[in-house]
Amino acid sequence: MKSVDIVVALAVVLAAIGFLLLAMTAFRKKAQTGAIRGPSGRMIVKSRQPSEPGPPPPLVAPPVPDTPEVQVNRRMFLNRAWLLAMSVFGVAFGATSVGMLWPNKISGFGGKIQAGAVADVLKAINSTGYYYNTQGRFYIVTYPHTDDPTNMYVKAGVAKQGLMTLYQKCAHLGCRVPYCASSKWFECPCHGSKYNYAGERQPGSPAPAGLWRFALDITGGQVVVDTSQALSQPPAGTDTINEPPQGPHCINIGAK
Ligand code: FES
Incomplete structure (x- = not known):
């Protein structure tokens, strides 16, 4: 229970x-x-009028008189x-x-989510370009600056050991932003916001900033992502990887 x-x-x-x-x-x-x-x-209060004389009362102790002391005790x-x-x-x-x-205890989205072994996360990234967790609604991508303690994502705890989380929610109106395999960017199908591989907003996007992220912990080779709080949304103009699209865009509205 x-x-x-x-x-x-x-x-x-x-x-x-x-x-x-x-x-x-x-x-x-x-x-x-x-x-x-x-x-x-x-409510009717019964009167306690003595009725016709009955048999003589049994010999018992006389009733305690309703003295002021008794009234105080009752009160x-x-x-x-x-x-x-x-x-x-x-x-x-x-x-x-x-x-x-x-x-x-919160489990699933809003709590801590086991993303699996680092090796499995890297295997997914090498295969498709990203790791995606349906339950936690986040991506994990590779990020080159995790050795730099002054890096904004490292300081926020969302990037560690070459990996970084990205919340799937578009910074514009919240649509799920899919990964585009040809451009290797994240491109929103709703209104065309585009984010580079590090989830940073690209010029011309209606989104006001980059993608939010979640805190990431790697212990004993296992990746755990805390989805209780979205962190470290990079402001517009942030570009820490300076990586242009690697091919054609998947969404041809908004930024090019
Ligand atoms: S919700 Fe993504 S661009 Fe509008």
């Missing part, structure tokens, strides 16, 4: 106890006053019962709220 379920179950039980206490308190109060509900729904009991019920309800309400707000 998840921790959220346990918290919610606890909250429900506490709330039920609180309501039970409230109901018991109200019932007891009603019994003391002898109130009943009439046909019209209004204290009701006050405390009410306070306890409200406290339980407050705890239950708080626990339910915490349970609803408790962060769930």
Whole structure:
């Protein structure tokens, strides 16, 4: 059972106890006053007039007189019962709220994604020009400047050991940007924005900047990409690889 379920179950039980206490308190109060509900729904208080003389009462201890002390004790009991019920309800309400707000473990897009072994990522790049992860909606491409600690992508943690991530979402209006095998750029089919192999916006594109990226971690030869936050979108005019199109464009609108 998840921790959220346990918290919610606890909250429900506490709330039920609180309501039970409230109901018991109200019932007891009603019994003391002898109130009943009439046909019209209004409360009728039964008078406690002595009826015809019956058999003599059994020999029992005389009832405790309703002294001011007894009245204070009864009032204290009701006050405390009410306070306890409200406290339980407050705890239950708080626990339910915490349970609803408790962060769930995120898997898939929005969390950390295993992209696989570096060797497999490189194999995909050598075969098609890029590695693509459907679940994480990102590309991994090769990037030549990962040994430079002053490089903006290295500093942002989106480029490591010769690899860099690229978020597939176009910086213009968010279409998925595919890779163009002939130009070796990323070219958006929606309005023709073009990005070089490093995902940097090329002149003439309607997109205001380059592609976003995700943090990349390489441990024990395994690549893990954190898709919880898009990072390091290069502003227009950034060009760290200075690589012209390697062939014809796939999209013939916008930048050439
Ligand atoms: S959404 Fe990509 S160019 Fe408009």
